[in-house]
Amino acid sequence: MKRKIILYLLSLFFFFSAGAITASVYIQNTTLELARLIKLHQIEDLRQHLIMSIQTVQSDLYTVGTSMGKNLDSIVQNVSELEKNAKNCLSCHHEPEIAKNLDDMLVLINDYQGALSQYITASANFERIDNLKFDAGRRGNLILVITETMSVKASEKLRSMTHSVMQKITRAKIILYLTIVLSLLLGVFIAAKLTMFITKPVNELVTAARAVAMGEVGDTISYQDKTEFGELADVFNRMSLSLEKGYTALHDEIIERKKTEEALRQSEERYAIAARGANDGLWDWNLGMNKVYFSDRWKSMLGYDENDVGNNPEEWFNLVHPDDRKDFQVRVSAHIEGLTSHLECEYRILHKDGTYRWILNRGLAVRDIGGKAYRMAGSQTDITERKIAEEQLIYDAFHDALTGLPNRALFMDRLQHRLRQAQKNSQRHPDYLFAVLFFDLDRFKVINDSLGHIVGDHLLIAVSQRLTQLVRPGDTVARLGGDEFAMILEDLKDREHVEQITGRIEKDLALPFYIDGNEIFTTASIGISLSSPDYDRPEEMVRDADIAMYQVKSRGKANHEVFEAGMYTSTVARLHLETDLRKAVEHQEFVMHYQPIMELSSDRLIGFEALVRWNHPQRGLIYPMDFIPLAEETGLIIQIGEWIINESCRQLSAWRTQYEDYSNLKVSVNISSRQFLQHDLPDKIMSILGRNNIEGKSITLEITESMLMENFDAAIAVLNRLQAIGMHIHLDDFGTGYSSLSYIHRFPVNALKIDRSFIEKMHQDDENMQIVKTIIALAHNLNLDLIAEGLETSEQVLQLKDLNCHYGQGFFLSRPMNAAAIETWMGRKHAKFLSIKLPGSGNKA
Ligand code: C2E
Ligand code: MG
Ligand code: MG
Numbered sequence: 001m002k003r004k005i006i007l008y009l010l011s012l013f014f015f016f017s018a019g020a021i022t023a024s025v026y027i028q029n030t031t032l033e034l035a036r037l038i039k040l041h042q043i044e045d046l047r048q049h050l051i052m053s054i055q056t057v058q059s060d061l062y063t064v065g066t067s068m069g070k071n072l073d074s075i076v077q078n079v080s081e082l083e084k085n086a087k088n089c090l091s092c093h094h095e096p097e098i099a100k101n102l103d104d105m106l107v108l109i110n111d112y113q114g115a116l117s118q119y120i121t122a123s124a125n126f127e128r129i130d131n132l133k134f135d136a137g138r139r140g141n142l143i144l145v146i147t148e149t150m151s152v153k154a155s156e157k158l159r160s161m162t163h164s165v166m167q168k169i170t171r172a173k174i175i176l177y178l179t180i181v182l183s184l185l186l187g188v189f190i191a192a193k194l195t196m197f198i199t200k201p202v203n204e205l206v207t208a209a210r211a212v213a214m215g216e217v218g219d220t221i222s223y224q225d226k227t228e229f230g231e232l233a234d235v236f237n238r239m240s241l242s243l244e245k246g247y248t249a250l251h252d253e254i255i256e257r258k259k260t261e262e263a264l265r266q267s268e269e270r271y272a273i274a275a276r277g278a279n280d281g282l283w284d285w286n287l288g289m290n291k292v293y294f295s296d297r298w299k300s301m302l303g304y305d306e307n308d309v310g311n312n313p314e315e316w317f318n319l320v321h322p323d324d325r326k327d328f329q330v331r332v333s334a335h336i337e338g339l340t341s342h343l344e345c346e347y348r349i350l351h352k353d354g355t356y357r358w359i360l361n362r363g364l365a366v367r368d369i370g371g372k373a374y375r376m377a378g379s380q381t382d383i384t385e386r387k388i389a390e391e392q393l394i395y396d397a398f399h400d401a402l403t404g405l406p407n408r409a410l411f412m413d414r415l416q417h418r419l420r421q422a423q424k425n426s427q428r429h430p431d432y433l434f435a436v437l438f439f440d441l442d443r444f445k446v447i448n449d450s451l452g453h454i455v456g457d458h459l460l461i462a463v464s465q466r467l468t469q470l471v472r473p474g475d476t477v478a479r480l481g482g483d484e485f486a487m488i489l490e491d492l493k494d495r496e497h498v499e500q501i502t503g504r505i506e507k508d509l510a511l512p513f514y515i516d517g518n519e520i521f522t523t524a525s526i527g528i529s530l531s532s533p534d535y536d537r538p539e540e541m542v543r544d545a546d547i548a549m550y551q552v553k554s555r556g557k558a559n560h561e562v563f564e565a566g567m568y569t570s571t572v573a574r575l576h577l578e579t580d581l582r583k584a585v586e587h588q589e590f591v592m593h594y595q596p597i598m599e600l601s602s603d604r605l606i607g608f609e610a611l612v613r614w615n616h617p618q619r620g621l622i623y624p625m626d627f628i629p630l631a632e633e634t635g636l637i638i639q640i641g642e643w644i645i646n647e648s649c650r651q652l653s654a655w656r657t658q659y660e661d662y663s664n665l666k667v668s669v670n671i672s673s674r675q676f677l678q679h680d681l682p683d684k685i686m687s688i689l690g691r692n693n694i695e696g697k698s699i700t701l702e703i704t705e706s707m708l709m710e711n712f713d714a715a716i717a718v719l720n721r722l723q724a725i726g727m728h729i730h731l732d733d734f735g736t737g738y739s740s741l742s743y744i745h746r747f748p749v750n751a752l753k754i755d756r757s758f759i760e761k762m763h764q765d766d767e768n769m770q771i772v773k774t775i776i777a778l779a780h781n782l783n784l785d786l787i788a789e790g791l792e793t794s795e796q797v798l799q800l801k802d803l804n805c806h807y808g809q810g811f812f813l814s815r816p817m818n819a820a821a822i823e824t825w826m827g828r829k830h831a832k833f834l835s836i837k838l839p840g841s842g843n844k845a
Contacts, residue, residue, distance in 0.1 A: 001197065001198070001227040001228050001229060002228075004194070004197060004227065005194060008190040008193065008194060009190070011186075011190075012183065012186050012187055012190055015179075015182065015183060015186055016179060016183040016186075018179075019175060019176070019178065019179020019180075019182065019183065020176075020179060022175050022179070023172050023175040023176040023179060026168055026171055026172035026175060027169075027172045029168055030165055030168040030169050030172060033161065033164065033165040033168065034165055036161070037158065037161050037162060037165060040154065040157070040158050040161065041158065044151065044154050044155065044158065047147055047150060047151050047154065048151070050147050051144060051147050051148060051151065054140050054143050054144045054147065055144065057112075057140055058137060058140045058141065058144065062133075062137065087106070104146065108139055108142055108143045108146070109143060111139050112136055112139040112140050112143060115132055115135045115136035115139055118132045118136075119132035119133050119135075119136050197227070197229070198229070200223065201221075201223045201227075201229035201230070201232065201233055202229070204221040204222070204223045204233070205221060205223075205229075205232065205233065205236060207221075208220070208221045208236060208240065209236070212240055212243065217240060217243040217244040217247045218240055218241060218243070218244030218247070219240055220236075220237040220240055220241065221233050221236065221237060275295050275297065276297075278297065278379070279297075279301075279381070279382070280297065280379040280380060280381045281294065281295055281297045281298025281299070281300075281301050281302075281379065281380045282294075282295040282297065282298060282377070282378070282379050282380075283295070283298055283316075283363070283377065283378055283379070283380065284375070284376075284377040285313060285363075285375065285376045285377065286374075286375055287336065287365075287373055287374050287375055287376060288374050288375075290312075290313060291311045291312070292311050292312070292313050292316060293311060294309055294311070294316075298380060301357075301380070301382055302319075302349060302350070302351050302352060302357065303351050303352030303353055304352050308352065317329060319349050319350045320347050320348070320349050320350075321347060321348035321349065321350070321356050323348075324346075324347035324348050325347070327345065327347065328345050328347050328361070331343055331344070331345045332345075332363075332376075335363070335365055335373075335376070336365055336373045336376065338365075338367070338371055338373070342362065342363065342364050343361065343362065343363035343364065343365070343376070343378060344360070344361070344362050344363075345360075345361045346358065346359065346360050346361070346383065346387075347359055347361065349380075357382055357384045358382070358383045358384040358386070358387040359380045359381065359382060359383065360380070360381040360383045361378060361379070361380045361381075362378050362379055362381075363376050363377060363378025363379075364376065364377065364378060397409065398410035398413070400464075400478070400479040402457055402460060402461060402479070403460060403461050403464035403465075403479050404464075405464050405468070405477055405478050405479045405485075406476060406477070406478040406479075407478060407479060407480070407481075408478065408480045408481065408486075410478065411476060411478035411480065411486055411488070411538075411542075412538045412539070412542070413538075414476050414488060415436065415476075415488055415538035415541060415542070416537070416538045418434060418488060418490075418531075418538075419531075419535060419536070419537070419538060419541070422434070422531060422533075423533075426533065432491070432531070433491075433492040433493070433494065433497075433498075433530060433531055434488060434489060434490050434491065434492060434530075434531045435487075435488070435489045435492055435498045435528055435529065435530050435531065436486060436487070436488055436489075436528070436529045436541045436542060436544075436545045437486060437487040437489065437502065437505075437526055437527070437528050437545060437560075438480075438484070438485075438486050438526065438527040438528075438529075438542065438545035438546050438548070438549040439467075439484065439485035439486065439487070439524045439525070439526050439549070440483060440484050440524060440525045440526075440549055440553065441463065441483035441485075441522055441523075441524050442522065442523045442524060442525055442553075442557040442558055443522065443523075443557075444456065444459070444482075444483035444522065445483075445706075446706070446737075447459060447520060447522070449706060449709040449710060450709065451516075451518055451520070454516070455515055455516050455518060455520075458515045458516060459513055459515055459520055459522065460479070460483065462513045462515060463485070463509070463513070463522070464477065464479060464485065466508060466509065467485060467487065467505070467509075470504065470505050470508055471487060471489065472490070474490050474491070475487060475488060475489050475490055476488040485524075486542065486545070489501060492530075495530060495562060498528055498530065498562065499528075499560070499562070502526055502528060502560045503560075505526070506523070506524070506526070506558075506559075506560065509522065509523065509524055510523060523557065523558035524558070525549050525552035525553045525557045525558065525559065525560075526549060526552065526559070526560035526561075527544075527545040527546055527547065527548030527549025527550065527551065527552060527560070527561055527563060528545055528548055528560060528561065528562045528563060529541045529542075529544035529545040529548065529562075529563040530562060530563070544563040544567075544568070545563060547563060547567045547568060547570075547571045548560075548561040548562060548563040548564075548567055549561070550567075550571065551567050551570070574630070577627065577630060578630055578634055580616065581614075581627055581630060581631060581634065581636055582634075582636065584614055584616070585636055585639050585640060588643070589614055589615050589616065589617065590612055590613065590614055590615065590640065590643060590644070590647075591612075591613050591614075591615050591621075591818060592610050592611070592612060592613070592644065592647050592648060592651065592818070592819065593610075593611045593612075593613055593816040593817055593818050594608035594609070594610055594611070594651070594667070594816060594817060594818075594819065594822050595608060595609045595611060595809055595814060595815065595816035595817075596608055596809065596813060596814040596822075596825075597609060597668065597787060597807055597808070597809045598807065598808060598809065598813050598814075599806060599807055600788075600797060600800060600801045600805065600806060600807060600808050601801060601806065605665070605826070606665075606666065606807065607665055607666035607667060607668060607700070608665070608666075608667050608668070608822070609667075609668040609670070609702070609809060609816075610644065610647075610648040610651075610667050610668065610669050610670070611624065611670070611816045612624050612628075612640070612644050612670075614627050624670075628672060631672075632672055632673065632674050635674065637672050637674050637675055638674065638675060638678065641671065641672060641675040642684060642688070644669060644670075645669055645684075645685060645688050645699075646688045646691070646692070648667045648669050648699070649667070649688055649689060649691075649692035649694045649699065650692050651667070651819055652665065652667045652692075652694060652698060652699075653692045653693055653694055654819075655823075658823075659826070662826075665698070666697075666698050666699070666700055666728075667698065667699060667700070668699075668700040668701070668702050668730060669699060669700070669701055669702065670702045670732065671701050671702065671703050671707075673704075673706070673707045673710065676703055676707050676715070676718065677710075677711065677714075679714075679718075681718060681722075682718060682721040682722055682725070685699075685722065685725075685727070686725060689725070695726060696722070696725035696726035696727040697726035697727065697728070699727055699728075700727065700728040700729070700730055700750075701722065701727060701728070701729050701730070702730045702731075702732040702753065703729060703730075703731065703732060704731065704732050704733055704737055705731055705734065705737035706737045708731075708743075708747055709737075709743070712743075715747075716746070716747065716748065719747065719748045719749070720748055723748050728750040728751070729747075729748065729749045729750055730749065730750060730751045730752070730753055730787065731744075731747075731749050731751070731752045731753065732753050733753065733755040733756075733789075734752040734753055734754055734755055734775060735754060735755045735757075735758055735771060735775055736755045736757065744778070744782060745782050749784065750784065750785060751779075751784055751785035751786060751787055751807075752775060752778075752779050752784055752785075752786055752787070753786075753787045753788075753789050754772060754775050754776075754786065754787070754788045754789060754805070755789060755790075756789045756790025756810075757790075758771050758772050758775070759772065759788055759789065759790045759791060759792075759796055759800075759810075760790060760792070762796065762799065763795065763796075763799075772788075772800075772803065773803060776803050776804060776805055780804070785806060785807065786805045786806055786807065787805075787806075787807040787808060787809065788800045788805050788807070788808040788809075788810070789808075789809060789810065790809075790810045790811075791808045791809065791810025791811075791812045791813055792810050792811050792812050793812055794812065796810070796812070797810075797812060797813075
């Protein structure tokens with residue numbers, strides 16, 4: 001800026017100087033011109049004087065003749081005056097032409113002077129005087145002419161010079177005026193410019209500085225130049241930007257801090273709310289100072305007041321149940337040492353009321369950079385309820401809900417434990433003996449079915465109590481399921497000792513139970529396995545006891561057996577049979593035999609009972625009693641049963657085609673319990689009937705009473721559906737089951753089949769005869785048909801005829817035969833009965 005100001009002032013100075021110089025040059029020039037002009041005017045005056053001198057001399061000359069004497073002196077004076085003036089003129093500056101004229105004039109004047117001198121001196125000679133006078137006059141005239149001419153020229157010159165000088169003076173004046181005015185303007189301009197140069201950046205700076213002062217940091221000014229202001233603006237801009245940067249950083253930091261503070265506040269608030277609202281108690285352990293902070297909730301959930309518990313960790317550990325303390329301390333140490341990712345421990349802790357509460361303690365250590373824990377915090381949750389529930393669950397998982405006895409799982413666990421003990425102590429006590437007893441209540445199903453499940457359940461409870469009372473402490477009684485119980489009898493002397501105890505149990509069990517107003521007798525089939533080093537797993541001992549029990553069952557129940565290796569063989573044999581039976585189903589190894597059912601009064605054939613046989617590839621024909629129970633157990637009966645119904649229908653259909661007059665023949669098919677329980681049995685039967693083009697009324701189903709009793713309502717529903725398609729239902733083996741006569745009328749059955757065992761013993765004792773008579777009377781009362789099974793003798797036939805039993809079947813009438821044999825039999829022996837009267841026409845059968 002300084003330079004700018006200097007530059008501006010210099011330029012003003014130079015401008016003014018230039019103007020002044022120019023004006024002074026003009027003035028100087030004009031001054032010289034004026035001096036010359038003055039001189040020229042003096043010359044002109046001289047010339048005028050010269051002219052006047054000449055004119056005076058001339059006039060003197062011309063007047064001499066009259067007054068010569070007197071004027072001659074004046075002529076001489078005037079001529080000398082002239083000469084003087086002419087010489088003066090010579091000193092003036094003339095143009096060369098004028099100077100020459102002047103020189104000429106001087107010569108002339110000299111000549112004129114000479115001529116005059118001669119004229120004056122030649123006074124005696126008039127002529128010559130005249131001549132001289134004339135010559136002087138002529139010369140005077142010539143000088144006059146020259147001088148006048150010169151004067152004219154000089155006047156002109158003077159005029160033009162005066163004009164020129166006047167012009168110059170005017171110009172100088174103008175230049176001077178202009179210089180002054182322009183200098184003034186320039187000065188004003190420079191002042192304005194300089195003012196502008198200073199105020200603009202200053203204003204901008206002031207505005208920007210004000211903005212910064214108001215907080216608008218980062219504002220910059222656009223002003224830019226190389227002056228101090230430009231530098232100032234640049235510095236200001238940098239300062240403002242740097243301020244802005246700093247301000248932004250500061251602002252960001254403040255915001256960041258605020259956020260952190262807010263997060264911290266929220267976190268603390270959350271913690272406070274959580275601590276207040278949480279059901280859990282919180283603890284915070286400063287490991288460095290070894291002080292623990294316990295939240296109010298921590299204390300209150302254990303019944304303690306604010307000051308009841310200090311901040312010493314030892315105090316805490318001491319509250320933990322002695323049995324759990326060690327584990328807790330070990331876990332705490334492990335976590336502090338960084339061996340576990342977190343602390344988790346369940347323990348009992350002393351409540352103020354003296355009881356122990358179950359606690360789940362979870363915690364986490366905070367570590368420094370070196371991984372050393374300096375603080376640990378966590379929560380304690382009261383899990384007492386859960387623990388109780390868990391214990392209950394565990395108890396339930398290992399106990400039978402009905403009797404409260406250990407269940408199979410617990411029994412197996414104890415047995416396993418027992419076996420391990422035995423193995424461990426085999427050196428010290430090689431003769432230590434214990435036994436597993438496997439009980440199955442005889443006839444329980446019948447009791448259950450007839451007296452109801454509630455009575456059945458109560459009986460099971462009573463049995464379990466009686467068994468528990470019979471054993472010594474340390475022995476185990478368990479219910480394995482259904483009517484199966486088991487025992488572990490410890491510390492036995494020998495086999496006899498076991499049998500002795502078992503005998504006592506049997507005796508006690510045989511005593512009547514009084515349940516819900518019923519006097520119930522029950523027995524048990526008991527299998528026993530004795531401990532032996534051969535047993536590794538509890539399942540093996542239970543399996544053998546089970547096999548022994550099975551043996552008892554097959555030998556007539558209500559007894560006990562100690563397991564022997566041979567029993568295992570028979571069980572294995574059963575297993576083989578099962579495998580073979582599966583194959584038999586696959587390869588269709590079954591055949592149907594048919595046993596005729598006759599009308600006793602007329603000896604007419606009314607139908608057949610279809611009886612299945614298994615044509616075993618190695619063992620030959622196997623009878624149903626040897627495989628049907630197994631088929632029932634394994635469920636194979638479903639497939640076998642379906643085949644039987646289909647085969648019977650197919651055969652009946654074939655016979656009908658073959659023997660047109662046997663169009664009323666019926667076939668009775670035996671249905672097993674499991675088969676009967678299928679809910680879609682009626683649909684299956686209907687589809688088989690349809691497939692073989694057989695009507696429902698041609699097929700009779702033989703079921704037993706116990707099958708009906710098992711599921712009373714469902715059985716009735718099934719029977720109704722079957723009867724709806726015309727099928728007949730016969731109650732097989734009637735009299736052997738635990739039947740309740742009061743129920744019979746409610747079953748939609750058509751006939752009773754008197755069991756073979758009654759017929760067989762009918763003539764041996766009166767009791768059986770009475771039973772047969774009662775059954776016949778019952779059937780008549782209920783309007784049911786009767787079929788006597790197992791007629792082996794003519795007496796039996798006659799007797800039953802007498803008793804008004806309409807129908808019968810038995811070896812006496814015909815053995816069961818295969819289809820081909822039946823055809824031969826029919827053709828040979830019964831050709832006369834081609835026209836058959838249907839049994840039960842007009843009655844239900
Ligand atoms: P059940 O239904 O009472 O059949 C009558 C049984 O008595 C048949 O034995 C038959 O051969 C036999 N029997 C007939 N008359 C006499 C006789 O005068 N004296 C003697 N001692 N026995 C006679 P089987 O064929 O061995 O059948 C035994 C049981 O097997 C049948 O008793 C029945 O409950 C069942 N069963 C037979 N076939 C089938 C079948 O196809 N399906 C189902 N589920 N069970 C069948
Ligand atoms: Mg039968
Ligand atoms: Mg029978």
